[in-house]
Amino acid sequence: MAKVFDAAEVASHNTRDSCWVILYGDVYDVTDFIPAHPGGSSVILKLAGRDATADYDPVHPPGTLEENLKPEAKLGRVDPDSLVQRDAPAVEAAADGADARPPLGSLLNLDEIEDEATKRIPQRAWAYYFSASDDLCSKRFNSSVYRDILLRPRVFVDCTACDLSTSVLGNRVGVPFFIAPAAMARLAHPAGEHGMAKAAARFAAMQVVSNNASMTPEQVVEGAPPGQVFGWQLYVQNDRDKSVAMLRRINAMRDRFKFICLTLDAPVPGKRELDEKTSLEGGNGATAAVGDGGDGMRPGGGGVGQQLFFGTACDLTWATTLPWLAQHTDLPIVLKGLQTHQDAYLAAQHAPQVKAMILSNHGGRAMDTAPPAVHTLLEIRKYCPEVFGKIEVWVDGGIKRGTDVVKALCLGATAVGLGRAPLFGLGAGGQAGVERVFEILEAETATCMRLLGAKNIPELGPRFINSRRVERDIYDGDPGLDKRGLWTKARL
Secondary structure, eight states: OOOEEOHHHHHTOBSSSSBEEEETTEEEEOGGGGGGOTTOHHHHHTTTTSBOHHHHTTTSOTTHHHHHSOGGGEEEEEOGGGOOOTTHHHHHHHHTTTTOOOOGGGOOSHHHHHHHHHHHSOHHHHHHHHOOSTTOHHHHHHHHHHHTSEEOOOOSOOOSOOBOOEEETTEEESSSEEEOOOSOGGGTOTTHHHHHHHHHHHTTOOEEEOTTOSSOHHHHHTTOOTTOOEEEEEOOBSSHHHHHHHHHHHHTTTTTEEEEEEEOSOSSOOOOHHHHHHHHTTTTSOOOOSSOTTSSOOGGGOOHHHHHHTTBOOOOOTTTHHHHHHHHOOSOEEEEEEOSHHHHHHHHTTTTTEEEEEEOOGGGTSSTTOOOHHHHHHHHHHHOTTHHHHSEEEEESOOOSHHHHHHHHHTTOSEEEESHHHHHHHHHHHHHHHHHHHHHHHHHHHHHHHHHTOOBGGGOOGGGEEOHHHHTTSOOSOOOOOOOSTTOOOOO
C-alpha cells in the first residue's frame, strides 16, 4: 500500500539537497534529477515542496515521468485534505460570471481572436506565444510586407464557384493553409494539439505537429478521420538516440504522418526577452532564480523557449544530416526555415528525398531582421525559378488575412502555414476557437479569389499581384549558384 504524506511534510523538502514535488497526487523525490532537467534546475526548485501539477501538466506529454525518473523516485501519495487549493479565488470568480466570453462568431478577424485569447490564457503562455527575438522587427515585418503587395482584380469573370482545395505532397487537402509546428498548445487550453487536429479535420486541413508538443503524437492523431494529413516536426537532439526513437514511433504511424519536417531556422534559440522576463518573474509575480548554479546556465534566466531548445543539436549539415535521416526513415523530408534562394536551390538538389521546403524565419523568433518568406519567394523567382518545378515551396510567418494567403500562392507557394493563430484560437475558445480561425481565413481567402476572378488554386499566379514595391528590397547581389551539370540547359 502506498505511503500517504501530509502536504506539510512534502513542503519541508524544498531545497536542492532534498527536493520533493507533488504531481497528480503522487509525491516524487526529484533531487537527483535536478541537474539533468532540460529546462534547468530553477524551474524545479521554484516548485520544490509544492503541488507542481498545474505547472507541469500543460508542458509535458504523458510518459515523461516514466522516461526520466527511476521507479523508486515515486515515494507515495499526498493526503488530498492537506493540500491548499492555489487557484480557488480564480475558480470562484469564474463561477460568479467573471469569465463570460463573447460569442466566437462575433470575433471577425485573427487580431480579435488574439486579443480575446490574451485575456484568457496564463501570462506565461501569452509571453511564450507572443514573444519574438530582440526588437521583434522580423515578427512585425512578416505581416506588414504583405500590405506592400497589391492585388490586380479582373472583372467580367464568373465567380460563382470557388474551390480552395489543393494538393500537398500528393495528398488532397481542403484549404491551402495548414497548422504549422508550434509548441506547448496545452498552455493555452487543455484540448491542446488534439483539439487543433479535430478543428483541422473539419476543414480537411493539414497539421504539422511540433517536436515539443504538449501531447504525444499518438494522442494528437487519435480519432482523426482517414485521409487527414499530419507531418511530424523534428528537432535533432545532441543525443541522437532520442531522435531515432521518435522517428521509429512516427514511422510506425505512417498511415497518419506523411512526412518529417526538419527544422533548420533555429539551431540555437533566439533572445526572446518577453518570454525570458516572464520566466524571471515566475509568470505569476514570484521571483525565479537566474541561472542554474553552474549545472546548465540559461541565458537571461531562460524562458520557455530557452528550456525547450536545451539539448537541440546545432551541428547539422547538408553533407551529414540528410544521409543520417535516410538511415532512419523513408518518409518524405520537408526542410523548414530556408531564408535564401541559395539554400532553396540546394534543397531542390536533394530531391526526391526532400519533397518540400518551408520558407520561414521561425516567426521572427530566431534571428531578428531575418527576411520574411515573401522576400525569399521573390529571390527564388529571380535567381532560380526552376526550383518551383523540382519541389514544393511552402511559407509561414505573419499570415493574418485571406489576402495574405492568396498573395503567397500567387508568388508560387504551394501552401501557407499558420503558427500563432491556431494557438490563440485555442486560447480564445478551445477547439471551437481554432475552427473559428479556419472559418475566418477560409471565407477571406474565397472572397479574395472571387474578387480577383480566380475559380481555384491552380489559376492563381503572378498576373494577379503587383509586387514591385517589395521587389525593390530583396537581395540584389551575386546569385552564388553553381548551375553546372544536369540543370544547365544547352544553348542551341
